Amino acid sequence: MALEKLLTYNTQVVAVVDQQWGDTGKGKVVDMFAEWADVVARGTGGSNAGHTLVFDDKEIILHLLNVGAVYDKITILGNGMVINLPALVEEIGGLAEYGINCDKLRISRDAHVVMPYHIGRDQANNQSLKNGGIGSTGRGIGPCYADKIARKGIMIRDLYDRDILHKKIRKGMFLDAATENGLKYVLEGTQLLVRSPSQITREVDVMMAHLEPLGERIKPYVTDTVKELHAHLREGKKILLEGAQGLLLSIEFGTYPYVTSSDPSLNGTAAGVGLSARDVDLALGVVKFPFMTRVGGGPFPTELAGKAGEEYCQEENRAKENELSRYNIKFTKEGDKIKYDFRDQKILELVNSEDELTQAIGIRLAAGEFGASTGRPRRIGWTDAMAARYAQMINGRDVKLILTKADCLAGIEEFKLCCGYAHPSFGMWIEFSRDSNFLRKVEPEYTKFHGYGDLSEVQKFKDLPGSLQSAINLFERYAQGKVVAVSNGPKKEQVIFRR
Numbered sequence: 001m002a003l004e005k006l007l008t009y010n011t012q013v014v015a016v017v018d019q020q021w022g023d024t025g026k027g028k029v030v031d032m033f034a035e036w037a038d039v040v041a042r043g044t045g046g047s048n049a050g051h052t053l054v055f056d057d058k059e060i061i062l063h064l065l066n067v068g069a070v071y072d073k074i075t076i077l078g079n080g081m082v083i084n085l086p087a088l089v090e091e092i093g094g095l096a097e098y099g100i101n102c103d104k105l106r107i108s109r110d111a112h113v114v115m116p117y118h119i120g121r122d123q124a125n126n127q128s129l130k131n132g133g134i135g136s137t138g139r140g141i142g143p144c145y146a147d148k149i150a151r152k153g154i155m156i157r158d159l160y161d162r163d164i165l166h167k168k169i170r171k172g173m174f175l176d177a178a179t180e181n182g183l184k185y186v187l188e189g190t191q192l193l194v195r196s197p198s199q200i201t202r203e204v205d206v207m208m209a210h211l212e213p214l215g216e217r218i219k220p221y222v223t224d225t226v227k228e229l230h231a232h233l234r235e236g237k238k239i240l241l242e243g244a245q246g247l248l249l250s251i252e253f254g255t256y257p258y259v260t261s262s263d264p265s266l267n268g269t270a271a272g273v274g275l276s277a278r279d280v281d282l283a284l285g286v287v288k289f290p291f292m293t294r295v296g297g298g299p300f301p302t303e304l305a306g307k308a309g310e311e312y313c314q315e316e317n318r319a320k321e322n323e324l325s326r327y328n329i330k331f332t333k334e335g336d337k338i339k340y341d342f343r344d345q346k347i348l349e350l351v352n353s354e355d356e357l358t359q360a361i362g363i364r365l366a367a368g369e370f371g372a373s374t375g376r377p378r379r380i381g382w383t384d385a386m387a388a389r390y391a392q393m394i395n396g397r398d399v400k401l402i403l404t405k406a407d408c409l410a411g412i413e414e415f416k417l418c419c420g421y422a423h424p425s426f427g428m429w430i431e432f433s434r435d436s437n438f439l440r441k442v443e444p445e446y447t448k449f450h451g452y453g454d455l456s457e458v459q460k461f462k463d464l465p466g467s468l469q470s471a472i473n474l475f476e477r478y479a480q481g482k483v484v485a486v487s488n489g490p491k492k493e494q495v496i497f498r499r
Contacts, residue, residue: 007400007484007497008036011281013239017266017399018246019285019391021294023371023378025404026286030067030242031492033284037240039232040068041225043078043272044262045244046114047087048141060098064088066242069095069102074232076225079110080262080272082144083156084119085214107218108225109157116210117173118143145261147172156222159215162208169207174200226274233279241280243269247391255436258298266395277396285395285481287388289403290415290449290471291363293378295371299439302381302418305357312357313377320370323361323377342366348411367408382446384418385478390432392481401479404487406468407494412451417471419478420445447474455488461498 008014014033018024034040047063060070064087068075077083092102118140147153152171158164174195195203232239245264248254252263262268270277294300303309312318320338324331329347331340341347342365350362360380363369369378392399409415420429421442430442452465461469464486472483486496 005036007282007284008033008238011238012233012236013241013275013280014282014284015241015243015266015269015280016284016286017243017269017395018264019287019388019395019399019401020246020292020384021248021298021300022244022246022260022264023293023295023369024246024286024288025487026243027062027067028404028487028490028492029284029286029402030240031070032495033240034067034071034073036238037068037073038237039074039076039229039239040066040071040242041076041078041229041239041273042066042242042244043080043270043274044264044268045260046082046139046141046144047084048139048260049244060095063091065091065095065102065105068240068242069105070100072100072104074104074106074237075102076106076229076273077108077111078225078229078273079108080268081108081111082114082141082148082262083107083111084114084139085211085218087139089214089217102221105221106223106225106228107156107221109155109222110224110226111156112144112148113154113156113159113211114140114144115154115169115172116140116207118147142261156218159211160219160222165211166204166208169204170200173203173207229274233275241269241273241275247394248387250394253394253434255298255434255439258296258436266399283396283399284484285391285399285401287383287401287403287479288405289383289475289486290406290409290417290468291367292381292383292387293369294381295376295378299436300379300381301387301421301439301442302384302416302444304360304363304380304382305355308357309360309379309381312360313379318377319375320365320377323365327361329365340365342368342408343410351409351411352413363409367405382416382418382444383475384432384444385475386418386421386430386432388475388479388481390434392479397480399481400484401476401481402485402487402495403472403483406486407455407488410452410454410456414448414451415471416446416448417475418444419447419474447471456494458488458496461486461496464496 016026016030018026049063066075121143122140123138154168158168243264245260247265249260250263250265251259251261253265266283267277270280324340327346329340329344331338347362347365350358351366353359363380364377421444422428423430423442433439449471450467452468458464476483484498488494488496
């Protein structure tokens with residue numbers, strides 16, 4: 001029996017979650033197990049997520065749909081999601097161009113709708129990284145979840161009741177408390193603008209006209225996904241839960257306020273589709289190793305170049321093309337896609353630079369670490385075993401770990417693993433904390449390892465370079481989790497399972 005099948009032997013529900021700040025390669029891991037599944041379900045976040053898949057040698061980036069759609073599986077967008085309707089319709093159409101239909105798509109009638117005014121508020125208030133800003137994707141996710149919690153959100157099912165939809169749009173767009181002499185105010189970005197009753201009616205009508213055709217387009221897919229998923233559970237169907245974002249970005253457990261607006265923990269991933277975490281037979285936690293990344297603002301103890309690295313990624317025009325041009329690395333452009341040789345000798349020289357900021361640029365280029373949703377450069381640091389242990393504690397000690405991206409550092413001369421922190425007030429070996437102010441003060445304690453070469457032809461764990469095996473063994477000890485697989489390339493077949 002293949003080793004990957006041993007993992008799923010006698011299991012019905014498998015969940016894939018991220019143990020870091022997102023962008024760990026969950027898309028590939030979910031892709032690895034998609035053919036095993038009958039149902040693939042996602043229940044958190046919205047189009048702020050970006051999963052990159054390699055399918056029939058084509059690179060497909062999904063933001064709302066999960067990998068189930070690519071494999072003609074029952075594909076569930078759960079009750080915990082927030083859905084941008086134009087983006088979803090565009091994504092369905094994009095897959096059709098590859099010859100992939102979405103006939104088995106199921107959209108929860110209880111999921112919430114990201115409205116245009118949510119996007120406007122998000123871009124005005126949260127997208128900037130300046131002055132300690134969060135640096136959201138600007139996709140309207142946070143304001144949509146805020147309206148959900150404030151009990152004035154628009155649900156998918158509301159699209160099919162004109163009276164309810166009309167009332168909810170008025171409530172969402174206009175501030176009921178800001179009424180004077182028959183006038184109301186609409187919040188556009190950070191400004192309050194006066195609207196007369198007739199203007200309000202016209203603007204609500206425009207929004208209704210925007211939503212109605214989109215609602216009709218997705219209507220064949222809308223259903224009670226919780227009820228359907230539990231029916232699949234009773235029938236013995238194999239269910240794969242696809243996580244979004246990462247545990248350290250959780251609104252409940254992440255480095256608040258530098259977090260996303262949903263809970264990407266194992267509990268949140270299950271609840272977002274109407275299941276309990278106790279229904280999960282196998283939880284797989286994805287960890288980028290031996291480096292990790294973060295997008296947007298917030299503390300990052302192991303970040304290369306520290307504050308300078310964070311500030312560099314906050315600057316304007318810090319995109320892939322900019323960095324390639326700066327170091328005279330050859331690339332081509334096909335539409336909005338940029339192609340270059342990840343193994344270019346100039347990139348390897350950057351990877352081995354003694355200057356941390358330069359080394360971060362090299363690792364970012366070697367691993368293609370730019371946001372799938374935004375194109376922003378990801379901040380680079382060494383893998384943090386303290387953060388991984390915290391994630392293991394929250395998601396559960398039975399979570400099996402899959403390490404990704406190790407192949408990207410082929411040719412590196414030395415790498416590090418963070419196994420503790422020093423704090424000016426509390427001394428050595430301080431554990432991870434979600435307190436952002438606390439994390440900004442700690443200094444990582446590293447263990448250094450010799451570098452390694454190409455991993456693409458390695459087939460067994462015991463044949464991995466000795467330094468990498470030693471680092472993985474030490475990581476397991478501090479993270480208190482078992483590593484069951486190591487990725488050694490971008491394709492789903494490129495993975496080394498460990499006995």
